[in-house]
Amino acid sequence: ALHVRYADEAVCIGPPASTESYLRIDKIIDVCKKLDVDAIHPGYGFLSENSEFAKTVTENGIIFIGPSPEAISVMGSKLAAKAAVGKYDVPLVPGTEEAITDIPAAKKIAKEIGYPILIKASAGGGGKGMRIVEQEADFEEQMDRAVSEAKSAFGDGAVFIEKFIGSPKHIEFQILGDQHGNIVHLFDRECSVQRRHQKVIEEAPSAVLTEEKRKAMGEAAIGVAKACNYYGAGTVEFIVDEKLNFYFLEMNTRLQVEHPVTEEITGVDLVKEQIRIAEGEALGYTQEELSFTGHAIELRVYAEDPANNFLPDIGTLKTYNRPQGPGVRVDDGFEQGMDIPIHYDPMIAKLVTFADTRELAIKRMLRAIEEYDISGIETTMGFGKFVFNHEAFISGKFDTKFVDKYFEPSVLEGENKKEELEIAGVLSAMMVKESKKANEQGAQQVKSGTSNWRKRAWRNS
Template sequence: MLALAACTPLRDIKMLKKLLIANRGEIAVRVIRTAKSLGYRTVAVYSKADAGALHVELADEAVCIGPAPASQSYLNMDAILDAAGKTGADCVHPGYGFLSENAQFAKACKDAGLVFVGPPEAAIDLMGSKRRSKIAMQEAGVPVVPGYEGNNAGDDELIQAAADIGYPLMVKASAGGGGRGMRRVDSEAELADSLRRARSEARQSFGDDELILEKAVIEPRHVEIQVFADRHGNAVYLGERDCSVQRRHQKVVEEAPSPFVTPELREAMGKAAVKAALACQYEGAGTVEFLVDKDRNFYFLEMNTRLQVEHPVTELITGQDLVALQLAVAEGRPLPLSQSEIQLSGHAIEVRLYAEDPASEFTPQTGQLYQFEPAAGDGLRYDAGVRSGDIISPHYDPMLAKIIAWGDNRDEARRRLVRALEDTTVFGVTTNRYFLSRIVANETFGAGQATTAFLDQDFRDDPSLSSHELSIRELALSAAILSRSGTGGEGWSNAPSTVTPMTLETGHRIVELLVRQTAEGVSVSHGESRYDLRLEDDRDGRLCIIDNGVRQTCQYHQHSDSLYLHALGRSWCVRDVTHQPTAGKDGAGSGRLLATMDGAVTEVLVQEGDAVQQGQPLVVLEAMKMEHPVKADCDGVVASIHAVAGDQVSRNQLLVEIATTGDAEPTKQ
């Protein structure tokens, strides 16, 4: 329970009763649960695409605020404020993303008589500019990365400044975060194009194309400090989080405490973070992010004026509910803990489970989530915004859940997290689950030596980044289940011995099998390879098998001609195309390039008649505020183009056809 300091006059406390959560997904669910536990009434807002979402179901009341596009719903300030007025909400929690770091929204809430559960608009405005915040931190005595943050930030000025700073350097959008509008530049020859792309991405993501430059800190650690401040001048830090494992400047794994940070460094960084918060008269939860070099020198990177995605790891090692603290500070209550009372216990690691395909350059995945079943066990926490049956939309970030493991020590937390990832079942969309488990189990990560270069250096050739070619065992299990379904779900103990040909499609691969049903079970042959299995009990998609004398359980789900399986920590999907003679026509190397996601075509990089090589980007798609290139899958000549810049396309829509040597005239559509 939060204690009210005796020295705080009651007239300075405003008891809040009804909280509107101006967000969606797992963060909306997480805020609703804490708010309801504290006695608040809760109001959800939702787009038409989210009418059946979990956060809508959990809230006491919910208001539709517009169509699916975020610009017309979750970024629509007027609609959100109108929802607050309709429901009688007296406070607004912005979550993260969307309007959470929008100073104009914080002011609009205040002007409407609502309490904004976050810092004052002046602090948001200051820290929302990388340029102005760096200047403020320099004045406050917080160490910063050398660079250029001048008022004149045109391309000519930045090119001149880059020559003075030296390479490598970082081009960064002054507004926003999340890796958008950020580029590493290693030479002058790359700078002009990097500036153009960074400006374009920043403009699309934040409506502001102002850029700054920073000297690149080579292979640093990304370490952030959680701070909390109240309106009475109190500020504390709650330890650090190590967020060094990143892909394209976006966090993949977060942990607390950092395996690299010493007690002395923690104290120095914590004091600097508190100094940063006090310098901008901060209130509520904030995160001060630092780069730490190999010699443990640290530099201010930015301050996020909101609750972070990775806040659960801090909660698990401190025992504090950060949303409860946010609400208390918003009511005007003083912080209940002094710095000396904050103790760290154990170790926590978080990963972000995304609907994306690591084997296809992490392309976001859309579609129905047929089954989502988190693993259970001590020390595990799931912050999820979805459940079985939900539709994964192309309109929003594709994160399904955060999976967090706590342990008395780091190895225990790692072991629990790997097991949780291996035992979490997701059917319907491809996820990064196997990729995440490989990272956490990796020796370099296990030794606490992962820097921001970890994925590029240690993971470039990891199996989780390539299409999974099914083993004969996995093919046999798939074929056995599909064959079993054809028997009405009955076993084969009394079945006559039969041999049936079967054709399976897995990814872009077509596999011909022979399936023999016998009194002993099933024997599956592929070429010279053969595998024998016995299928036992089958209940509600959980199948018990006897494999080489060992009893094991797998899960499966059938939808139309597709079969989804999860066994021994791996998931895969096959299609029974036995009776589809044209199966595989659009396979790898076919020259028919399909859209890898729902999105908008921002650039077509080739013309008909151009010679292209395998791996060459041909079309650029934009979805979820990120650009994704569609690359040639073979050498040849562009025969036809089926999209232009500005088109909205659907996943698997034909974009470009390539004619390879000896090809006939391609089919027009």
């Protein structure tokens, strides 16, 4: 793999299954000790938000390039996070402040909040252990399902209740804090285009926030970070309703997949900053000194079939050619001929475009999608093309229900047929042109009268 070839030294820590490799704390620590490793960067998956891993790394005299184990632990529990940030006047979605298992009591609370409500696993993420309840008659069944799913996915059946925000936007703020108490935000990212509660398209900044609202949300994000004495890179996520009222959702105590869009508009290398902070350096800049310019958009290129409910696809990359040009960035880990494995997240690459305006960034993205040549597997690029051409996205008037509201697999089938017809049309035009050219050349040769054989051959053709 590309990342292995780039490394000065590479060690296989186990078989492909993550439970035997990337999730084995003991194996990772053992390798670090043998190689006299100074620090570990946990990436943005597997153990990156595991407080026990961060603690073990630190206890073994190795620098963990991330926040403290305590901060990870507090923000890893949605209930603990809500309790912590409540002291900083951060807006919270109406709901319970602690886990609840008493169904009659939970029913009463749900009625007071008002339906529809959301039952959420305290230790959850990625949509697991989450149930929407539209009416009281469905409450008990959905509560049982949420608890069961939470136990199965996280080993913790604790759930809580929140008011369900029907058409929210998902807007998050990038945070950086050092070990000297300095915390700043690097502005916002819009992440509302999702499938299965997971992001597919992100952009920075949001197209709908006013400067006043951006300032208020940024200050709230810093308050969240202060609530757990945060240092390193992190993301504070908010849900925003139709009136731009915002509520704290959760904090991701790691680098985000979508961090490139923030880097593009601010010029700040977030990974470099993570390493500097882990080494004990101060930020070296204040909130007032930070600014952003232009607009950046990211499409997560997944090996998934959007026409089949976004199911992951596996296979070999028969062709793989990246788009090029100014304002186009591709963060990937694959090349032509490589296999897409079944063991890990199906993301192939992050396709990012940057331009002076949002309109130009969208146009540049559409051009980059056309130039990104991938075959052998299904990808989300056709879906991306659909989104970037859609009026709801272009206008900025979209929310987390974009896929449910607008996307039908048939639109991709229609687009594929359209492309096939266009290709056929181009080939047909080329053939006609070549045939016409050949006829003209033949006629010219006849006129020149070079030989009777050529004349007969031309007439017979």
